[in-house]
Amino acid sequence: MNPVVRLLTSYPGRRIGQALLTMVLVSITVFAGVRAMPGDTAQALAGEQTSPEVLSAIREEYGLDHNIAVQYWDYVRHAVTGDFGTSARSGLPVLDSILDALPITLELAALALLLAVVLGIGAGVVAAVRRGRPEEWLANAVALLGMSVPTFWLGMLLVLTFAIAVPVFAASGFVPFGEDPVENLSRLVLPAIVLGSGLAAVVMRQTRAAMLDAMSSDYVRTARAKGLSQRSVIGTHALRNSLVTVITVLGLQLGQLISGAVVTEQVFVLPGFGKLTIDAVFTRDYAMVQGVVLFTSGAYILINLLVDLLYSVIDPRIRLGGSR
Amino acid sequence: MRRLPIALAAAALLTFATGCGSLSPPGENTAAAPRLVDARPVRDGGIAVIGLKSDPDKLDPSLTGTLVARTVFTSMCEQLYDVDRHNRFVPQLAASLPKISDGGRTFTFDVRRDARFSDGAKLDAEAVKTSLERHLHLRGSGRASEIDSVQKVDTVGPYTVRLTLKHPDTPLLGRLANTAGLIMSPKAIAKYGSDFAAHPSCVGPFKYVKRVIGDRIELTKDPLYYDADKVHLDGVVYKTITDGNIRLANLRSGDVQIGDQMGPVEVRSGMGDKTLQLLNTPSLGYMAVTLNVGNAQGIDRKPGRVNTPFARDVRVREAFDLSLDRALINKIVFQDMYEPACGPVPPGTPLSTPVTCPGRDVGKAKRLLKAAGVRTPVPLELMINTTPEDNRLGQVIQAMAKDAGFDVRLRPTEFATGLTRTLAGDFQARTGGWGGQPDPAGNIDSLVGTTGSNNQGKLSDPEVDRLIEAGRSTADPAKRRDIYRKLTAAINRQHAVIYLYRNINYAVASKDISGIALSGDGLIRVKEAGYVKGGQG
Numbered sequence: 001m002n003p004v005v006r007l008l009t010s011y012p013g014r015r016i017g018q019a020l021l022t023m024v025l026v027s028i029t030v031f032a033g034v035r036a037m038p039g040d041t042a043q044a045l046a047g048e049q050t051s052p053e054v055l056s057a058i059r060e061e062y063g064l065d066h067n068i069a070v071q072y073w074d075y076v077r078h079a080v081t082g083d084f085g086t087s088a089r090s091g092l093p094v095l096d097s098i099l100d101a102l103p104i105t106l107e108l109a110a111l112a113l114l115l116a117v118v119l120g121i122g123a124g125v126v127a128a129v130r131r132g133r134p135e136e137w138l139a140n141a142v143a144l145l146g147m148s149v150p151t152f153w154l155g156m157l158l159v160l161t162f163a164i165a166v167p168v169f170a171a172s173g174f175v176p177f178g179e180d181p182v183e184n185l186s187r188l189v190l191p192a193i194v195l196g197s198g199l200a201a202v203v204m205r206q207t208r209a210a211m212l213d214a215m216s217s218d219y220v221r222t223a224r225a226k227g228l229s230q231r232s233v234i235g236t237h238a239l240r241n242s243l244v245t246v247i248t249v250l251g252l253q254l255g256q257l258i259s260g261a262v263v264t265e266q267v268f269v270l271p272g273f274g275k276l277t278i279d280a281v282f283t284r285d286y287a288m289v290q291g292v293v294l295f296t297s298g299a300y301i302l303i304n305l306l307v308d309l310l311y312s313v314i315d316p317r318i319r320l321g322g323s324r
Numbered sequence: 325m326r327r328l329p330i331a332l333a334a335a336a337l338l339t340f341a342t343g344c345g346s347l348s349p350p351g352e353n354t355a356a357a358p359r360l361v362d363a364r365p366v367r368d369g370g371i372a373v374i375g376l377k378s379d380p381d382k383l384d385p386s387l388t389g390t391l392v393a394r395t396v397f398t399s400m401c402e403q404l405y406d407v408d409r410h411n412r413f414v415p416q417l418a419a420s421l422p423k424i425s426d427g428g429r430t431f432t433f434d435v436r437r438d439a440r441f442s443d444g445a446k447l448d449a450e451a452v453k454t455s456l457e458r459h460l461h462l463r464g465s466g467r468a469s470e471i472d473s474v475q476k477v478d479t480v481g482p483y484t485v486r487l488t489l490k491h492p493d494t495p496l497l498g499r500l501a502n503t504a505g506l507i508m509s510p511k512a513i514a515k516y517g518s519d520f521a522a523h524p525s526c527v528g529p530f531k532y533v534k535r536v537i538g539d540r541i542e543l544t545k546d547p548l549y550y551d552a553d554k555v556h557l558d559g560v561v562y563k564t565i566t567d568g569n570i571r572l573a574n575l576r577s578g579d580v581q582i583g584d585q586m587g588p589v590e591v592r593s594g595m596g597d598k599t600l601q602l603l604n605t606p607s608l609g610y611m612a613v614t615l616n617v618g619n620a621q622g623i624d625r626k627p628g629r630v631n632t633p634f635a636r637d638v639r640v641r642e643a644f645d646l647s648l649d650r651a652l653i654n655k656i657v658f659q660d661m662y663e664p665a666c667g668p669v670p671p672g673t674p675l676s677t678p679v680t681c682p683g684r685d686v687g688k689a690k691r692l693l694k695a696a697g698v699r700t701p702v703p704l705e706l707m708i709n710t711t712p713e714d715n716r717l718g719q720v721i722q723a724m725a726k727d728a729g730f731d732v733r734l735r736p737t738e739f740a741t742g743l744t745r746t747l748a749g750d751f752q753a754r755t756g757g758w759g760g761q762p763d764p765a766g767n768i769d770s771l772v773g774t775t776g777s778n779n780q781g782k783l784s785d786p787e788v789d790r791l792i793e794a795g796r797s798t799a800d801p802a803k804r805r806d807i808y809r810k811l812t813a814a815i816n817r818q819h820a821v822i823y824l825y826r827n828i829n830y831a832v833a834s835k836d837i838s839g840i841a842l843s844g845d846g847l848i849r850v851k852e853a854g855y856v857k858g859g860q861g
Contacts, residue, residue, distance in 0.1 A: 011487065020524050030546065037740075038738070038740070038741040038744070039738065039739075039740030039741035039743065040743070040744045041740070041741075043743050043744055043747065044739065044743065045381075045389075046389055046466070047390065048388040050466060051468070051469045051777060052624060053464075053468065054465070054466055054468075054471075057463045057464030058464060061463075061464065065732075087537060089379070089381050089382070089537075089539050090380075090381065090382060090383075090521065090535070091382040091383075091384065091387070091519065091521035091522060092521070092535065094523055095537070097537040097538075100536050100539075101539075114784075121766055155704035156569065159570075159573050159577070160573065163573070163577040163579070164573060164576045164577045167577060170577070171573055171574045171576075171579045172563075172565070172570070172577075172579050172580075173563075173579060191359035207563050217739045238755075248859070259391055265661060266566070266567065266570070267567075267570060269563065269564075269565050269570065269574070270541075271536050271537075271539030271540070274540050275538050275539070276537065279379055279538040279564075279566075280538075281678075281712065282484065283379070283381075284740055288537075316691070
């Protein structure tokens with residue numbers, strides 16, 4: 001078979017094709033979605049004190065006087081060259097704002113993920129191993145709390161406690177890692193806790209369930225019968241096999257991590273993607289909304305793609321198509 | 325009749341609950357006395373962070389349309405004229421008040437000789453001409469309609485500018501003390517054109533450094549500024565923090581030093597904090613219920629016939645007005661932190677005269693409805709914004725009006741949708757506000773004049789139009805004061821715009837910082853602000 005055809009029909013090739021198609025569909029949906037919002041965009045941008053001349057100038061400048069198909073084609077044509085347009089509200093390039101915001105949300109999401117993985121897997125393992133004991137009860141209670149507490153409320157509580165009552169951390173803002181690593185991390189600790197707490201709880205419950213399942217399986221009984229140490233049985237056998245489930249859950253939850261950043265970034269006044277999105281939606285800044293949503297969707301699609309491709313690496317028994 | 329106390333009690337409980345949700349015990353029960361300056365001595369150095377309620381739009385004086393952008397401009401773009409704390413016009417980049425001649429058709433003024441723009445260009449008459457002509461002719465300029473009475477801008481000397489007007493326009497001075505009076509560097513205009521917003525350069529105590537959309541605008545002290553000796557801070561950062569509770573939390577933590585446009589709930593909460601201070605000044609604008617009496621086909625069309633009892637009969641509108649208790653609205657909805665209002669001219673401005681608000685009179689309201697021969701309850705759809713405050717306001721109006729025989733249905737509508745519907749004439753009544761100007765014409769002409777571009781309800785009354793014209797073409801302050809007194813009465817006789825309350829502009833600041841000035845226009849000035857001894861910077 002032709003190597004190109006083989007690549008295209010292989011599992012990775014098909015998954016990448018699906019990802020690209022999804023991106024195109026997302027772009028059409030976003031483009032149509034923001035234009036379906038009620039209210040005149042030019043009017044919203046100009047405000048109440050305006051004249052017909054100003055409205056007409058805004059419509060012309062941002063191409064709002066063309067039909068939606070022409071607007072979409074213009075947008076795609078420019079986007080593929082890296083030109084995501086100019087913010088109608090601020091007059092600054094959309095790409096600049098995205099590149100300013102992207103590292104912040106990614107760093108926040110990475111820290112939250114790290115926190116969720118370390119705490120979630122650790123607590124899940126403990127809860128499974130110490131089943132029926134106070135440790136399991138405690139881990140379950142904390143996980144329930146982590147899933148139930150509203151993000152906004154938890155954020156404000158942490159600010160009041162650790163930025164005002166005991167001023168250990170800053171209440172808001174961001175300092176780039178390259179500028180001051182300590183300040184950078186200290187400003188992201190509270191937001192990462194807020195963002196990661198829900199995910200940590202989910203990971204903990206999944207890990208616990210998967211570990212309980214694994215620990216009652218034949219291969220663990222065999223491992224124990226062979227006289228392997230408790231550490232080896234749990235770490236090498238039970239946990240490794242439980243990770244497939246946990247990674248699946250993490251992949252699915254990562255999207256929520258990014259959408260959860262919207263609230264967290266508002267509370268901690270972090271100029272990331274979430275804040276950029278909310279501000280753009282409220283000000284009807286079409287170009288900004290499209291740019292941000294496309295980047296976020298792209299990240300989400302990419303993560304899912306990587307998770308799918310990672311399956312076969314983690315567990316060689318899994319062969320999702322292609323050559324068997 | 326019984327339902328009003330129950331509804332009001334519920335609203336009061338809601339207000340109380342909101343107050344309890346705040347960060348510290350509430351302070352005084354009423355609005356603090358106006359306090360516009362904090363004049364404690366300061367030291368040099370440090371950067372002040374100012375929390376803004378929303379992200380400014382384009383930092384281009386010709387294209388901007390938001391009040392919050394003007395707040396930023398107070399630090400980096402000076403105007404020809406400014407408003408002092410007594411709401412009087414004072415020269416800023418102009419060297420004197422204008423000489424008005426030729427029956428009000430010519431404005432002549434000198435500009436400062438010692439000022440430079442942040443990019444090094446010199447301020448002179450030519451620079452002012454360039455800016456004003458850009459305001460007039462740039463495509464999409466929001467200023468064009470504000471100064472459209474200007475026919476020609478001439479330089480009659482290196483530092484003297486003459487404006488020739490199409491018709492007498494006394495209120496023009498007020499607009500030159502607003503965004504239309506902002507002057508931009510001619511060098512930057514030539515270099516960046518309509519992309520000026522990305523590289524703004526003006527005369528001001530601070531100059532533009534950087535902007536991160538939705539986050540912050542960084543300014544640094546401008547050594548070229550003519551009054552640089554009075555500037556103590558090294559820089560200013562304007563940070564957008566939309567949620568009032570988060571802005572207050574940042575003030576308390578010290579991450580933000582000044583909080584702009586704080587709401588009643590946060591102010592009450594902040595008043596209990598010993599590390600914070602409060603500055604406030606009454607707004608020059610107003611908040612009102614606008615009734616649609618003639619907007620049948622759109623705001624840009626001539627007044628038409630709107631077929632509702634409110635549009636047909638002024639007695640129905642008067643009855644609705646009489647059903648409302650402004651003081652109680654202020655108490656329940658705004659915790660007594662604002663002021664009842666019943667006219668467009670803000671008190672405390674040079675042309676205002678005292679107005680006594682009418683009291684609630686349910687009996688008279690019922691009699692008026694009976695005389696008008698309408699079936700009760702009279703239905704009314706009231707469009708409100710989707711904010712908790714507007715929701716509370718709508719509920720209180722609903723409860724009060726019910727007693728007089730009205731059935732008010734609330735229609736919460738998102739801003740852009742509400743605006744589109746209002747301009748199209750697709751509404752019966754809406755709550756809304758006007759930012760306001762010291763000259764009464766700025767609060768009246770375009771809002772209730774038959775041809776006014778912001779006359780949302782399309783009120784058309786010959787007496788109102790006649791007085792508007794008289795106020796615009798009269799220069800004598802005493803005569804103008806009398807005209808606006810009569811004009812207020814004439815507008816109120818129509819009950820098409822029911823003025824309800826006037827905001828108070830509140831700024832909450834850390835006690836570490838001093839020298840902040842809050843002028844009559846409600847904008848925070850930090851030109852002379854700085855950290856007091858022992859403060860952090």
